[in-house]
Amino acid sequence: MIGSLDPRVPDGPVADKWTNHKFDMKLVNPANKRKFEVIVVGTGLAGASAAASLGELGYRVKALTYHDSPRRAHSISAQGGINAAKNYQNDGDSVFRLFYDTVKGGDYRSREANVYRLAEASVDIIDQAVAQGVPFAREYGGLLDNRSFGGAQVSRTFYARGQTGQQLLLGAYSALMRQVAAGTVDLLTRTEMLDLVVEDGRAVGIVTRDLLTGEIASHSAHAVVLATGGYGNVYYLSTNAMACNVTAAWRAHRRGALFANPCYTQIHPTCIPASDEFQSKLTLMSESLRNDGRIWVPRDPDETRMAKDIPEAERYYFLEEKYPAFGNLVPRDVASRNAKTVVDQGLGVGPLKNGVYLDFAVARERDGVESIRAKYGNLFDMYERITGEDPYERPMRIYPAIHYTMGGLWVDYDLMSNVPGLFVLGEANFSDHGANRLGASALMQGLADGYFVLPYTIGNYLAPLLGTNPLPTDHESFRAVNAEVAERTRHWLEIKGTRSVDWFHRELGKICWDNIGMARNSAGLEKALSEIPALREEFHADVRILGGDEGLNTSLEKAGRVSDFFELAELMARDALTREESCGGHFREESQTDEGEALRDDDNFAHSAAWEWTGSDTEPIRHTEALEFENVALTQRSYK
Amino acid sequence: MATTMSRPKPEPISKPPRQLPFPLSLYQTAVGKKWVMALTGIGLLGFVLAHMIGNLHLYEGPVELREYAETLRDIGTEVIPRTWFLWGFRLGLIAMFALHIHAAYTLKAMSVKANPSSSVLDGTKKYEGGQDFIAVNFAGRTMVASGTIVGLFIVYHLADLTWGVLPWVDYERGDPYHNVVSSLENWPVALLYIVANILLAMHIFHGTWSLFQSLGINNPRYNGARRAFAGSIAAVILIGNLSFPILVQAGLVDEDNCTAPCGITGEEVEAEEAGQ
Amino acid sequence: MNTINLTLEVWRQSGPAADGGFVTYEANDVAEDMSFLEMLDLVNEQLIATGEEPIEFESDCREGICGTCGVMINGKAHGPEKATATCQLHMRKFDDGDHIVVEPWRATSFPIIKDLAVDRSPLDDIVTAGGFIGVNTGSAPDANLIPVPKETADAAFDAAACIGCGACVAACPNSAAQLFTSAKIQHLNLLPQGQAERWKRTEAMVETMEQFFGSCTNHGECTEACPKEIPLDFIAYTNRDYVKSKIKNRKLAGQS
Incomplete structure (x- = not known):
């Protein structure tokens, strides 16, 4: 443990930190904003x-996506909803309660000040989204409807049928396209960031690859903002989209940005089990x-x-x-771990014995089929479409899957990483969810x-940078990084090995799932730490990438991403x-209560761990940021 | 700020034209043209319907049919000279036809441009491996073909019974009953009328269903009724129009029992009128 | 696990300007529980093993919401299942020994990038022309200030459900983008928040659409192909709004 990171809170x-900070921060004069490039x-x-x-503020923005359109990002798949402390239901919600629930839900491993600001902003988000035309569910009186979500004691979740993520993203996308039309945002689609350029300790630009032409290009700016999502795909099978990856964040990490709490990954208990080796993702x-299904497995393994x-x-x-008191409604992680335990004991169900039953027979008896149909x-229908089995007739099969990653690049209160000029937003940063994210957050x-x-x-x-120009892209720093990226791309094509990228990705996923999955122990983690580098070496020697680097080449794109997953997986372990x-x-089997519950060690681990890259073959350095809880008392949870 | 990247991007296939003043600006866009097509379609549909109903006078006999024809010429004689109204009406029809056809042609041209491999007539060949249509029916897919054939048929029909210039028809000016019978007695001509009217009915069926959509006056509540409405109108027109060639061919309408002025010549009619 | 054997005819085209053609592949031991795209993944694994370049196709979320995937399967956009994107089409819908033709979306404004991948960026151009409500961050009033009747909100949602996959254009014999454009326009035009820019938006988006795509002949193939079953009525509403907009005195727009 070296030093202590200052989050500059x-x-x-x-309750006053954000308000005061907004006043204290330096401003950029409206006329000067156009002099800054982001x-x-x-x-x-x-x-x-x-x-x-x-x-909208007037900065000159360059926005990049590797998708063909900004509307396709994986935010779109979020189903449940979005929390906001509006208290429209008059049920006792408040900014403080949302803050409190989020810190507690995060198992006391998040930064209080950030979470409080998040709860404050939640109120404005709903206003903004509604004004953009996001069609949230409404009551007959025309006002917004809410529901309770993920075990919350108040109804604070706003939703748009089962596609809240899609509707919110379409709102943000339309706002973005409005700025593209206004000329303030230059949108580059099908462009993947492959490296960060740091000069004099500041982030000054990025190097990208055009996925259609293969051209490697440099972009400079006064500041770089990463909003590149989470790294759940390191497990190969997850609920993440196919293209989700850690490359942008990882490349920034390799250039000096600290990567915090990579071991905080979230499992979702009710996913549909994989049906075969070639399954590409979980739903x-x-x-x-x-709420209505009973979870069970047969007692006889045969x-x-x-x-x-x-x-x-x-x-x-x-x-x-x-858990007689909570039964089937125990929290996500408890339900997930227990499902894994019985499947590991050979009690799993389904053709691959990789799931547990979720049985609605009792609810059907009690409430009738129509009631079940109305609710679920x-x-x-979705289950039947995917599995071909009729859940009205036979129990569903479910199994946990990786679904969100709380870890990410370390950022201070201003969402800036330790590399000045590099800001990190959303799932890509580590800031607000601690060790566990609440539903709809x-x-x-x-x-x-x-x-x-x-x-x-x-x-x-930016304010102090007024009068400076972005580093020219023909500067030595850009040229060097540009050459490195080009060299890496060539490297993949030159290996000409025998196995596909997906094969390596699947193997890596298995190592991660078995050893850095739902329950971890030191033996498994040590095993992962020895297996991952071995597989990585094989990957660099034996991967087969066909085609060239000009024009669309999905395998080539994947090679770079999987390569970064290898390095990340090691850091996770x-x-x-x-x-x-x-x-x-994060569940360490060595640290549990007598009842098998997660046991925190607040004396030694009430901190965030942020790792510094030191090279491929050297151990990273662990920095820590102490977490102080002045407003939420630390308690140990119990579901018995 | 950065190296610029050059990458081909789909270019517009048509440049927006310089905007003309209203209402011409409406006609510059496809949505506006569809609107014009729907409105002219309604006009033409009304004409076809009235034309069919008027022609039913055939079954009353030669005198009544001729009287009906003369009445059309007499409309408006209180204020304007005889046949002026009829000519005005005809000019309106011609204008509607012209607009309908021009809009159809330019819209088709636009769709052909939007399709890498389409042909003007079927317009549907998009996929090398073929396409399996689900919603569109035969009538919908053949609007251009049925419209073109019906258009050519109308020219024949005018030459046949309005201008009287076809050598194989014993045309007598002023005796529509005789002209109709002598034209439709020819079985190839009757067949032509039957085929053309079936195509016309198909055209009307899709057109009537579709015009609500183009005008934007449909309502989800009545969507089911729209198809029935279109079907009924097309069926009524089809039955009425087919009855003429079929009954003539069946011999139920002929000149055997007719009395004067059946078979009288144009000169005789004029002399008769002059003598009154 | 039940498996089937298939013969695929897949459109291969090495680049935008290259000539393309169908290539036949045998796909054997395809598990019935696989999605159509996983079946293509499997074929690609085999191609890579034999040293042939894998088939390029686009996909991302694989749960039917992002709109990235989409190919013509036996002449139908997104394949034979109604209201289903290609990623949610499962192989149990096919029979052992089936012959399946796979072709990219086709339209002049959807040029082929490679194999089954096409460029759909003109759809974004239509949105850029006016598919938004002009509200700067921070200037929004309280969300419950304007009540929106539930029926209106539901109708707007039906339009907003569009995932922008382009199947409507692909299925349309005229390559018209009317269903996409209308869904985008009506999502906003139906809501009270969208009224200020209603007429401007309608004209701008329709006229941009017409620069890239064909003309609607009310065939209804688009709705049949749409994974979200967006109804044709939205096209009618857009036609009405467009003509109204051309005729209306904008200064009186507040009165409608």
């Missing part, structure tokens, strides 16, 4: 909202299913009968038996960062190994 009571990488919720807002179903033919006495309702019709954080935090804090960084406690999504 403003002084004062938590690069925004990624056009999901955080990136699109940031680029649009900066464009998530709303957790609300657990069971071959259909679920409905197995007598009650031969069924193992493992959650109900272990869409989800049942990802959309909130992405939009808060992009609409309501960065537009203020970036001015504070190292971070998990070092954090000898259980908290939120």
Whole structure:
């Protein structure tokens, strides 16, 4: 543990910090804003909202996405909703309660000041989204509807059928396209950031590859904003989209940005199990299913009968038996770990014995099929579409899957990384969710960062730079990075090995899932730390990339991304190994209560760990940021 | 700020024209043209319907049919000279036809441009591997073909029974009953009329259904009724129009029992009128 | 696990300017639980093993919401399942021994990039022309200030459900983008928040659309192909708004 990181949190009571800070920050005169150039990488919720807002303010923005359109980012897949402390339901919600719930939900591993600001901004996000035309669900009286989500005690979740993410992203996208039309934002699609350029300790630009032409290009600016999402795809199978990757964040990490808490990954308990080796991704179903479904597996590992033919006495309702009070409604991580335990014992169900039953028979008896259809019709249809099994007739099969990553690049209160000029937003940063993210909070954080935090804090960084020009792209620093990127691209094509990128990615995923998955122990993590580098070496020697570097070449794109996943996976294992406690999504088997619950070690680990890159073959340096809890008392949770 | 990257981007396939003053500006765009097509379609549809109903006078006999024809010429004689109204009406029809056809032609040209491999007539060949249509029916897909054939048929029809210039028809000016019968007694001509009217009915079916959409006056509540409405109108027109060639061919309409002025010549009619 | 064997005819084209053509591949031991795209992944694995360049096709979320994927499957946009994007089409919908023709979307304004991947950026150009409500960050009033009748909000949502995949253009014999454009316009035109720019938006987006795409002949193929089943009625509403806009005195726009 070296040194202590300063998050530069403003002084004062938590409720006044942001207000005071907004006043204290330096401003850029409206006429001067056009003299500043900002690069925004990624056009999901955080990136699109940031680029649009900066464009509206008058900055000259360059927004990049590797998709063909900014509207396709994976924010679009969020189903459930977005939290906001509007208290429209008059049920006792407040900014402080949302703040409190989020810190507690994060298992006391987040920064209080950031979370409070997030709760404050949540209110404005809803106003902004509605004004943009986001069609949130409404009551017959024409006002906004809310629901309770993820076990929250108040109804504060705004939703748009099952596509809240898509509708919010379309709102941010439309705001972005408005700025493209206005000429303040220069939009580059199908352009992937492959490296960060740092000069004199400051982020001064990026190097990109045009995915259509293969051209490597340099872009310079006064500041670089990364809004490039999470790294769940390191596990190969996750609910993330195919293209989600860590490359932009990882390349920044290699250029000096600290990577914080990579071991904080979130598992979602109700996903559809993989059906075969070639399954490309997992599909998530709303957790609300657990309200009426009973989770069980057969007691006999060699069971071959259909679920409905197995007598009650031969069924193992493992959650109900272990947690009589909460039963099937135990939190995500508890439900997930227990499912993994029974599957590891060979009790799994389905052709690959890789799932557990989620049975609606009792609810169907009690409420009738029509009631089930009314509540879960869409989800049942989705399940049938994917599995070909009728969930009205037989129990669903479910299994946990990786779905969100709380870790990311370390940022201070202003969302700036330790590299001045490099800002990180949304899932790509580590800031607000601690060790575990609450349901309906990802959309909130992405939009808060992009609409309501960065537009203020970036001015504070830029103001003193007035009068300076971005580094010319023919500067030595750019040329060097440009050459490195070109060399890396050539490298993949020159290996001419025998195995596809996907094969290596699948193998890496298995190592990660088995050892850095839902439950971790030191032996498994040590194993991962020895297996990952070995596989990585094989990857660099034996991957087969066909085609050329000019024109579209998806395998080539994937090679670079998987290569960065290898390095990240190693850091994840190292971070998990070092954090000898259980908290939120990070469960160390060595640290649990007698009842098998996650046991935090607040004396030794009430801090964020931020890692510094030192080279491919040397160990990274672990920095820490102490976490202080002045407003939320630390407690140990229990679900018995 | 940065190295510029050159990458081909789909260019507009047509440049926006210089905006003309209203209402011409409306006609410069496809949506406006579709609107014009729908309105002229309604006008032409009204004419076809009235034309069919008027022609039913055929079944009353030669005198009544001739009287009906003369009445059309007499409309408006209180204020304007005889046949002026009829000519005004005809000019209106010609204008509607012209607009309808011009709009159809330019819209088709636009769609052909938007399609890498389409041909003007079927317009549907987009995919090398073929395309499997789900919603569109035969009538919808053949609007250009049915419209073109019906248009050519109308020219024949005018030459046949209005101008009386076809050598194989014993045309007598002023005796529509005789002209109709002598034209449709020819079975190839009757067949031509039957085929053309079937195509016309198809054209009307899709057109009537479609015009609500083009005018934007449909309402989800009545969408089911729209198809029935279009079908009924097309069926009524089809039945009425087909009855003429079929009944003539069947021998149920002929000149065997007719009394004067059946078979009288144009000169005789004029003399008769002059004598009154 | 049930598996099937298939014969695929896939459009291969090495670049935008190159000549393309169908190439036949045998896809054997395809699990019925695979999605169509996973079946293509499997074929690609085999191609890579034999040293042939994999088939380029686009996909991302693979749960039917991002709109990245989409190919013509046996002459139908997104394949035979109604209301289903290609990524959500599963192989159990096919039979052992089936012959499947896979072709990219086609339209002049969707030029082929490579194999099955096409450039759909003109759809973004249509949105750039006016598919937004002009509200700067921070200037929004309270979200509950303007009540929106539930029916209106639901109708706007039906339009907003468009995922921008381009299947409507692909399925249209005229390569018209009317359904996409109308969905985008009506999502905003139906809501009270969208009224200020309603007429300007309608004209700008329709006229941009017409620079790239064909003319609508009310065939309805678009709705049939649409993974979100966006109804044709939105096209009618847009036609009405467009003509109204041309005729209206904009200074009185507030009165409608």
